[in-house]
Amino acid sequence: xxxxxxxxxxxxxxxxxxxxxxxxxxxxxxTGEPLRQVLHQAVPQEGKLPGERLSPTQPRSVFYPNxxxxxxxxxxxxxxxxxxxxxxxxxxxxxxxxHSRRYDGMFTPPTIAAxxxxxxxxxxxxxxxxxxxxxxxxxVVVANYSRLPNIVDMTPRAEVQDRPxxxxxxxxxxxxxxxxxxxxxxxxxxxxxxxxxxxxxxxxGFIAATNIDxxxxxxxxxxxxxFDAGPLGIPTRVKITMGTANLGGPLMTAGGLTFIAAAQxxxxxxxxxxxxxxxxxxxxxxxxxxxxxxxxxxGRQYIAITATGHARFETTQGxxxxxxxxxxxxxxxxxxxxxxxxxxxxxxxxxxxx
Numbered sequence: 001x002x003x004x005x006x007x008x009x010x011x012x013x014x015x016x017x018x019x020x021x022x023x024x025x026x027x028x029x030x031t032g033e034p035l036r037q038v039l040h041q042a043v044p045q046e047g048k049l050p051g052e053r054l055s056p057t058q059p060r061s062v063f064y065p066n067x068x069x070x071x072x073x074x075x076x077x078x079x080x081x082x083x084x085x086x087x088x089x090x091x092x093x094x095x096x097x098x099h100s101r102r103y104d105g106m107f108t109p110p111t112i113a114a115x116x117x118x119x120x121x122x123x124x125x126x127x128x129x130x131x132x133x134x135x136x137x138x139x140v141v142v143a144n145y146s147r148l149p150n151i152v153d154m155t156p157r158a159e160v161q162d163r164p165x166x167x168x169x170x171x172x173x174x175x176x177x178x179x180x181x182x183x184x185x186x187x188x189x190x191x192x193x194x195x196x197x198x199x200x201x202x203x204x205g206f207i208a209a210t211n212i213d214x215x216x217x218x219x220x221x222x223x224x225x226x227f228d229a230g231p232l233g234i235p236t237r238v239k240i241t242m243g244t245a246n247l248g249g250p251l252m253t254a255g256g257l258t259f260i261a262a263a264q265x266x267x268x269x270x271x272x273x274x275x276x277x278x279x280x281x282x283x284x285x286x287x288x289x290x291x292x293x294x295x296x297x298x299g300r301q302y303i304a305i306t307a308t309g310h311a312r313f314e315t316t317q318g319x320x321x322x323x324x325x326x327x328x329x330x331x332x333x334x335x336x337x338x339x340x341x342x343x344x345x346x347x348x349x350x351x352x353x354x
Contacts, residue, residue, distance in 0.1 A: 001132055005212055007035050016134070016212070018127035018143055021106060022068020022075060023061040024210065036063035036215070043107035049154060051183055058107050063215045067145045068106065068121035071208050071220045075106045076147075078120060084201040085193050086231055094199035097191075101151065110152050110186070120200070122150040123188060130249030130291060133258060134212070135273055142258050142273065144207045144223055146245040149191045149200050160185035195231040203243025205263060207250070209276060219276035224263025228287075228316060247310060251292035251303070259303055261288025266316055268292070268305055268324075284322060287315025301326045 005014050005026065013029040026036045040057040048054050060066075062073070069076025083098045085091025102108055102117040111117050124146045133142040155176050176185040191199045198204055208220035222243025229244065230236040248262035258271045261284065268288055270280040287309035294303050303324045309317035 001134060002029060003134055003212065004136070005035065016132065016141065018067070018132050018145075020068075020121055020123075020125040020127060021060075022066040022121055022126040022145065023059075024064040024067070024141070024143075025059075025061050026063070026212075036061060038062070041107075044104040044109060046109075047102065047111055048109045049111070049184065052109070054109060064210055065208070065215070065217045067143050067206070067208055067210075068126040069147050070203075071206065071217055076120070077105045078103070078118075078149075078200065082201050083199055085199070086195055086197060090193040090195050090197075094191075094193050097151075097199065110154050112154055112156070116151055116153040118149055118191065119152050119188065120147075120149040122146065122148045122190065124148060124245055124247065128247055130247060130262060133250035133252040135252050135256075137254070138256070138273055139211055139213050140218060140252075140273055141210045141212050142207065142250045142252060143210070144205070144246050144248075144250060144260060144262050146205050146247075147200070147243070148198055148204050148245040150188045151191045152186065152188045154184040154186055157183050157185065196233055197231050205243045205246045207258075207260065207271070207276070209273065218274075221276050223260070225265045225267075227267075228265040229314065233314060245313065247289040247313060249291050251294060253294060253301075259292045259294075261290065261292065261305055261307075263288075264313055264315055266307070268303075268322070282322075282324060285316070285320050286318030287313065289313060289315060 001016050003014050003016050004011050012035055014035055015027045015029050017025045028035055039060050039062045041060050043058050045054055065071045065073060066075045080095055083095045085094050102111050102115055108117045127143055127145045160176055160178050176187050178185050193199050203222035205223045206220055207223040209218040211218055222241050223246055224244030225239050225241055226236040227239045228235045244264035246262035250258050250260040252258050252273055256273045258273045261268045266284040266287055268282045268284055272279055284307040286307040288305055288307050289310040290306045292305045305322055307318055307320040307322055309315040
């Protein structure tokens with residue numbers, strides 16, 4: 001996103017880029033020059049694949065917190081204490097799997113399938129295509145992101161049986177993505193236990209606010225509940241915030257609200273931008289893996305989101321457009337405080353359909 005940020009006493013036009021690795025890079029919009037410190041960190045070189053060339057360093061933003069795991073000044077690095085399960089059996093199997101695979105932090109090189117490696121942040125991030133939200137008055141950047149690991153197994157080309165015709169990619173039914181034109185195929189599933197829950201202890205998803213000028217982590221909290229998901233794909237119907245993987249970005253309003261769905265439960269939520277306090281939520285008929293938008297009609301502000309679900313996230317699928325009216329300063333019967341531009345109770349207008 002394009003932002004205006006004071007740097008060394010002068011206002012600079014900048015590009016703020018969030019990554020799946022959890023970094024927030026602030027770059028000069030005209031030149032691409034980093035406007036906040038970027039460290040070129042030495043990364044592991046041992047155990048690389050035959051023929052692979054590894055960069056000796058990888059860039060990492062150090063001014064802002066890393067949003068790829070538990071938020072902090074450096075990328076989260078897990079060990080055996082972070083591995084868990086719902087029962088002693090699946091916990092033990094996950095722990096055995098962790099210790100039998102390679103893991104040297106975020107930049108662990110991929111390895112042959114006989115050993116494999118653990119990837120965290122995983123393929124869905126960190127941050128993803130939902131993007132960031134920015135409040136230019138409160139100077140706050142809001143980002144939602146996942147903390148869900150993958151396991152990565154590389155298979156030599158000669159052992160990849162199901163190859164595409166031409167340069168085609170992988171189909172969902174292929175156990176090994178063929179990676180046409182490369183020496184290896186790859187299998188990189190989410191790292192789940194025998195009960196189909198992550199082998200990493202929750203939270204598996206967060207929403208966090210960062211001050212764009214100071215780099216301070218203003219607040220962070222898990223995003224999402226297990227209400228619509230659970231072991232073996234069975235929804236728990238328990239509404240406890242534990243943090244789930246998420247896809248779809250935030251919308252921030254001038255009135256100080258941050259709207260977001262994104263999580264693996266079917267809820268649209270509104271948080272107070274300054275504090276992260278949950279002010280309101282609405283039940284969606286399907287998964288809200290989408291961006292939220294706002295518009296005005298006849299002097300009234302509305303919030304809209306498509307609720308269609310996401311097959312690979314195993315959220316409820318559907319075909320809905322949901323629109324909610326914000327209140328007009330009158331007391332809100334849904335429980336949100338009677339404040340300007342707070343979410344209203346029952347939708348004044350609601351549109352469902354293709």
